[in-house]
Amino acid sequence: MPHFAKPAEGSWTEHYPELGTEDVSYHDSISPEHYELEQQAIFGRTWLNVGRIEQLPKVGSYFSKEIDAVDTSIVVVRSSKDEVRAFHNICRHRGNKLVWQDYPGEETSGTCRQFTCKYHAWRYSLEGECTFVQQEQEFFNLDKSDYGLAGIQCEMWEGFIFVNFDPTNTTPLRDYMGELGKGLEGYPFGELTQVHKYRAEVGANWKLFIDAFAEFYHAPILHAKQSVSEESRKLMEVGYEALAYEIDGPHGMVSSWGGMAPPKDLDMVKPIEQKLRSGLFGPWEGPDFGEMPPGLNPARHKAWGVDSFVFFPNFMVLIWKPNWVLTYHYWPTSYNTHIFEGTCYFVPPKNARERLAQEMAVVTFKEYALQDGNTLEATQTMLESNTPVKTFPLGDQEVLLRQLHVTARRYISEFQQQSAKTPANA
Amino acid sequence: MPTTLPSDFADLEPFAEWAIPTEKARYDKRVASTMDELQAFYDAAFPRMEDALVYLEQYSMDDLPNDAKGLLWLYCSLVTVSFPVEVWRQPRVPDSGASSFDAVLEPAV
Numbered sequence: 001m002p003h004f005a006k007p008a009e010g011s012w013t014e015h016y017p018e019l020g021t022e023d024v025s026y027h028d029s030i031s032p033e034h035y036e037l038e039q040q041a042i043f044g045r046t047w048l049n050v051g052r053i054e055q056l057p058k059v060g061s062y063f064s065k066e067i068d069a070v071d072t073s074i075v076v077v078r079s080s081k082d083e084v085r086a087f088h089n090i091c092r093h094r095g096n097k098l099v100w101q102d103y104p105g106e107e108t109s110g111t112c113r114q115f116t117c118k119y120h121a122w123r124y125s126l127e128g129e130c131t132f133v134q135q136e137q138e139f140f141n142l143d144k145s146d147y148g149l150a151g152i153q154c155e156m157w158e159g160f161i162f163v164n165f166d167p168t169n170t171t172p173l174r175d176y177m178g179e180l181g182k183g184l185e186g187y188p189f190g191e192l193t194q195v196h197k198y199r200a201e202v203g204a205n206w207k208l209f210i211d212a213f214a215e216f217y218h219a220p221i222l223h224a225k226q227s228v229s230e231e232s233r234k235l236m237e238v239g240y241e242a243l244a245y246e247i248d249g250p251h252g253m254v255s256s257w258g259g260m261a262p263p264k265d266l267d268m269v270k271p272i273e274q275k276l277r278s279g280l281f282g283p284w285e286g287p288d289f290g291e292m293p294p295g296l297n298p299a300r301h302k303a304w305g306v307d308s309f310v311f312f313p314n315f316m317v318l319i320w321k322p323n324w325v326l327t328y329h330y331w332p333t334s335y336n337t338h339i340f341e342g343t344c345y346f347v348p349p350k351n352a353r354e355r356l357a358q359e360m361a362v363v364t365f366k367e368y369a370l371q372d373g374n375t376l377e378a379t380q381t382m383l384e385s386n387t388p389v390k391t392f393p394l395g396d397q398e399v400l401l402r403q404l405h406v407t408a409r410r411y412i413s414e415f416q417q418q419s420a421k422t423p424a425n426a
Numbered sequence: 427m428p429t430t431l432p433s434d435f436a437d438l439e440p441f442a443e444w445a446i447p448t449e450k451a452r453y454d455k456r457v458a459s460t461m462d463e464l465q466a467f468y469d470a471a472f473p474r475m476e477d478a479l480v481y482l483e484q485y486s487m488d489d490l491p492n493d494a495k496g497l498l499w500l501y502c503s504l505v506t507v508s509f510p511v512e513v514w515r516q517p518r519v520p521d522s523g524a525s526s527f528d529a530v531l532e533p534a535v
């Protein structure tokens with residue numbers, strides 16, 4: 001007997017018939033060739049979130065970002081017209097990386113009036129125009145206006161900065177974010193300026209970590225040792241059921257119960273959580289932002305605690321009832337490695353008590369993520385191993401995983417169909 | 427440079443080495459400590475936490491004096507140390523192997 005109602009079809013999965021219910025192959029997570037296709041068909045063609053507007057507080061603020069999945073480095077800047085612009089991080093003279101500090105492979109950020117190449121001092125305005133060529137008279141009819149930085153489509157959604165590497169893309173970001181994006185518009189993300197950001201190199205395919213964060217089926221089991229033992233036993237007995245799942249286009253979301261911020265019974269949580277009034281679900285007392293956007297808590301359930309949105313391909317946003325936000329990014333570096341970024345956003349704490357409550361939430365997240373990340377490597381190595389086990393059943397609480405893998409494969413087959421129509425040797 | 431704690435918290439001075447400004451360094455110290463060391467720090471600091479919170483609350487986050495900052499960092503360390511002491515009985519979270527998860531950006535205080 002389910003604790004929370006499911007759709008009339010009897011399951012969340014069957015509510016979206018295109019997903020099927022059969023066992024799923026994970027070949028898409030262990031093949032270098034498949035990964036190459038994903039690079040072109042997915043990362044080369046979809047909107048990718050690369051940061052937030054608060055990272056560019058004033059005209060001339062910039063940051064660089066290494067994006068292995070499309071084999072490039074980009075620089076994102078607030079231009080003199082007060083627009084956010086993105087460029088390939090390459091000098092038009094002889095290809096030096098334009099923005100870097102000490103270590104060319106490391107990301108950097110700062111503020112400047114213009115970009116100056118370290119090699120021969122060619123200069124570019126914040127709009128990307130080439131404005132100065134050292135010893136210009138030595139070149140051959142060089143017209144600076146032909147040598148601006150190579151731009152990348154760049155748009156914003158609710159303060160999140162996205163780029164799209166497909167020059168032929170015609171889908172505005174807001175349309176791409178679809179109904180799930182629309183349902184979050186108006187959430188005061190910009191108030192949450194206290195940021196803790198973590199990064200991990202993970203020895204697993206990027207989709208496997210999304211899998212791990214797109215289901216909570218594992219939580220009472222894998223994370224059992226995180227809770228006080230009585231509570232842990234109860235969690236395992238009950239298992240996990242979501243309040244609701246929603247799928248729209250390539251994106252999906254899962255809505256979950258809270259119950260731990262604050263807990264019904266103080267004995268459910270650890271002594272330090274009782275003292276700091278904070279834990280995995282965040283500080284128990286969060287800011288009051290008034291009415292929430294309609295996309296949150298779609299089941300309108302009073303036990304609601306957190307909604308997790310999976311925006312295809314590699315961006316997750318979690319909004320917690322006490323009004324803090326977690327984002328996840330998964331940046332592939334090869335078919336079986338990726339860089340995971342987890343970022344916690346809070347309102348700035350008024351005092352040390354609030355600061356410590358936030359620290360409690362952040363560090364709890366870290367300890368859970370360490371367990372999640374380590375498990376992934378165990379999954380990746382076995383998926384790659386010589387075994388007759390090739391397909392895997394996914395339950396109804398794993399519907400978003402099914403959606404992710406189905407969507408990723410659909411992008412590839414659409415890409416292959418289009419490439420077949422336009423012969424490359426033209 | 428050894429951090430000095432506010433005089434009201436002289437009893438925690440033997441643990442002043444836990445007044446560490448960054449999460450990664452707090453975590454590294456935890457992982458490099460024995461359970462006995464973690465337990466000793468926890469047993470000394472946990473009972474004084476409410477006093478520390480009340481003491482620190484007299485300041486806004488923008489103008490914490492240095493000794494108060496030290497006290498705040500010490501209690502950030504207590505957060506880090508609470509996990510093994512209260513639940514796991516080992517410095518690293520169970521089933522985390524060699525995996526790492528490093529802070530690349532955190533608030534200055």
Ligand code: FES
Nearest residue numbers: 091093094117120
């Ligand atoms: S490569 Fe940049 S100025 Fe020569």
Ligand SMILES: [Fe+2]
Nearest residue numbers: 212219368372
């Ligand atoms: Fe997990």
